[in-house]
Amino acid sequence: METTxxxxxxxxxxxxxxxxxxxxxIAVVNPATGQxxxxxxxxxxxxxxxxxxxxxxxxxxxxxxxxxxxVAMVLAIREGIKARSGEIATSITAEMGxxxxxxxxxxxxxxxxxSKGVAGLAESFPWTEEIGNSLVVREPVGVVGAVTPxxxxxHQVVAKVAPALVAGCTIxxxxxxxxxxxxxxxxxxxxxxxxxxxxxxxxxGTGPEAGEALASHPGVDMMSFTGSVPAGRRVQEVAAGTVxxxxxxxxxxxxxxxxxxxxxxxxxxxxxxxxxxNGGQTCTAWTRLLVPQSLHDQVVEMAVEQAAKYTVGDxxxxxxxxxxxxxxxxxxxxxxxxxxxxxxxxxLAAGGPGRPDGLDxxxxxRPTIFSGVRPDMxxxxxxxxxxxxxxxxxxxxxxxxxxxxxxVYGLAGAVFAGSQxxxxxxxxxxxxxQVDVNGGxxxxxxxxxxxxxxxxxxxxxxxxxxxxxxxxxxxx
Numbered sequence: 379m380e381t382t383x384x385x386x387x388x389x390x391x392x393x394x395x396x397x398x399x400x401x402x403x404i405a406v407v408n409p410a411t412g413q414x415x416x417x418x419x420x421x422x423x424x425x426x427x428x429x430x431x432x433x434x435x436x437x438x439x440x441x442x443x444x445x446x447x448x449v450a451m452v453l454a455i456r457e458g459i460k461a462r463s464g465e466i467a468t469s470i471t472a473e474m475g476x477x478x479x480x481x482x483x484x485x486x487x488x489x490x491x492x493s494k495g496v497a498g499l500a501e502s503f504p505w506t507e508e509i510g511n512s513l514v515v516r517e518p519v520g521v522v523g524a525v526t527p528x529x530x531x532x533h534q535v536v537a538k539v540a541p542a543l544v545a546g547c548t549i550x551x552x553x554x555x556x557x558x559x560x561x562x563x564x565x566x567x568x569x570x571x572x573x574x575x576x577x578x579x580x581x582x583g584t585g586p587e588a589g590e591a592l593a594s595h596p597g598v599d600m601m602s603f604t605g606s607v608p609a610g611r612r613v614q615e616v617a618a619g620t621v622x623x624x625x626x627x628x629x630x631x632x633x634x635x636x637x638x639x640x641x642x643x644x645x646x647x648x649x650x651x652x653x654x655x656n657g658g659q660t661c662t663a664w665t666r667l668l669v670p671q672s673l674h675d676q677v678v679e680m681a682v683e684q685a686a687k688y689t690v691g692d693x694x695x696x697x698x699x700x701x702x703x704x705x706x707x708x709x710x711x712x713x714x715x716x717x718x719x720x721x722x723x724x725x726l727a728a729g730g731p732g733r734p735d736g737l738d739x740x741x742x743x744r745p746t747i748f749s750g751v752r753p754d755m756x757x758x759x760x761x762x763x764x765x766x767x768x769x770x771x772x773x774x775x776x777x778x779x780x781x782x783x784x785x786v787y788g789l790a791g792a793v794f795a796g797s798q799x800x801x802x803x804x805x806x807x808x809x810x811x812q813v814d815v816n817g818g819x820x821x822x823x824x825x826x827x828x829x830x831x832x833x834x835x836x837x838x839x840x841x842x843x844x845x846x847x848x849x850x851x852x853x854x
Contacts, residue, residue, distance in 0.1 A: 389418045390418075391580060392578075393579050394428070394436075404555045406556075407706075409701075409702040409706070409708075421587070426588055426592050426595060429579040430523075430595050430598055433549065434521055437548045439574065440547075440548055445500060445505070448500075449500045453494070456493040456494055458567035458570055459486065459493075460490060465563065466485075467486050469559045469563065470485045470560060473556070473558070474704040475704055478696060479696055486532070489540075495838070496541045496839065496843055509851075511854050512851045512852060512853050513851075515850050516844075518547045519545070520547060521547065522548070522598070523598040523600070525613065526554060528554035528556035531560045534604050535553065535564060538602045542602075545843060545846035551578070552581050552582070552589050553582065555582065556705055564580075590612070593616040596620050598620075599623065600624070600846065601623070602624075602625045602835075605628065606629055624835075625845050626833035626835065629661055629831070629832060630661045630662055630787045630790055631666065631785045632664045632666065633782035634652070634653075634668065634793075636794045637775065637778075640795050641796075641816075642677060644794065644816070644817060646677060650667075653665050653667070654700060657700045657702075657765055658764040659708070662812070664792050665761075667681070667770065668782060669770070671773060678727050678749040687699070688745050691737065691742075706741050712762055712763065712764030712765075712766065713732070713743055715762040717731045719756075719757040722756060723752075724749070724752075724757060725748065728747040729744035729745050729746030745765040746767070750771065751769060752770070755768075758785075759785050778804075779807045790828075791814075792813060793808075794817075801816055802815055809830065810828065810832075811826070811827045811832065823838065823840070825837075825839060825840075825842070826841075
């Protein structure tokens with residue numbers, strides 16, 4: 379995968395079971411130091427053509443591979459991830475700034491959990507069923523083009539690759555150019571596991587070049603994309619030319635509704651944790667904290683007290699809870715939203731514009747809490763993708779639900795209530811793909827995806843596997 383020149387690492391494309399050199403280069407920058415730590419080639423149409431051709435050539439044989447062998451391959455890849463977990467975590471911390479403790483537990487743990495989950499359900503999955511005189515069979519969709527983001531650089535890849543492999547599909551991956559290094563490690567793992575050449579391919583490059591070449595390619599049967607809404611729209615537009623299937627997992631502006639009988643200590647602690655998770659660079663982050671008007675000031679005070687526990691700094695330090703943003707560009711974006719919130723009239727309860735004290739370099743922002751946020755403010759409507767919480771008062775339960783649903787997004791959310799029954803009733807009224815009630819835990823087998831402009835389709839578990847399958851009716 380890699381050759382070293384000086385202090386930098388050169389990472390190549392992985393096409394048809396071999397490393398391929400590429401023209402041009404894209405710098406991979408450590409956001410904590412601003413130093414270039416690697417370079418990847420700037421792939422485009424030629425590299426995508428070669429990778430798709432390899433995937434097409436490998437498809438029939440892989441689709442005909444017995445299901446048990448495909449499942450065994452996914453589990454072997456999982457074991458490879460486990461064996462190299464320390465290396466993977468270190469790479470993720472270096473390329474996008476995820477704190478080392480979070481990288482070792484979540485960034486590595488999630489892809490292991492999701493791959494194990496989809497492998498475990500394969501045997502009981504309804505690959506065939508009888509409806510009257512028809513035999514309904516589920517078959518692999520074909521060659522999958524996958525475009526993944528930088529915030530969870532291995533998990534987002536495995537969430538697509540594992541079910542696609544179980545389904546019998548072959549894959550061409552275009553990882554984020556911001557955090558591409560773990561894709562190379564995964565390619566090495568697939569080789570060591572014995573995955574046949576061409577079944578999994580990696581083409582590096584930018585979205586407008588490599589990404590669009592992949593989405594428009596007539597040899598690609600399906601596009602699975604995770605990223606921003608504007609980029610997702612573009613993938614959908616480009617893919618429409620060949621009427622291929624498109625699955626989109628896009629942004630979010632998730633609301634955490636705290637009801638008047640909730641355990642406030644639990645609601646604020648878990649709520650802030652889910653807002654600041656991965657430095658706020660999480661599509662499901664609960665960035666809007668909706669509280670009864672009478673409890674607003676108390677909740678803000680509690681949130682500020684909790685926020686003081688979130689140490690910002692060097693992501694390689696075990697005590698750090700919030701590292702740098704993934705890039706200087708992302709730091710500027712988040713800082714710009716914080717400035718916008720102040721100009722809109724939201725009250726700063728903690729944090730604010732500018733760098734944290736003592737961190738004059740690196741892509742760091744100040745974890746920020748705004749109080750008294752109105753639903754029409756930009757900070758309440760737009761995805762910031764940083765450690766920024768908007769506390770929003772409401773008059774009654776109906777208004778809370780109305781505010782929660784009043785964005786173009788619908789990816790995730792939460793409800794804290796005095797009883798599970800009351801929380802469940804409010805959760806059912808929220809127009810969003812997943813809702814946690816009183817801190818319900820993440821389930822890697824449950825469907826993951828959104829309503830409205832948060833995307834189309836679902837990932838994870840049985841629903842994620844179905845995305846990579848066609849349905850055929852055979853009349854007997």
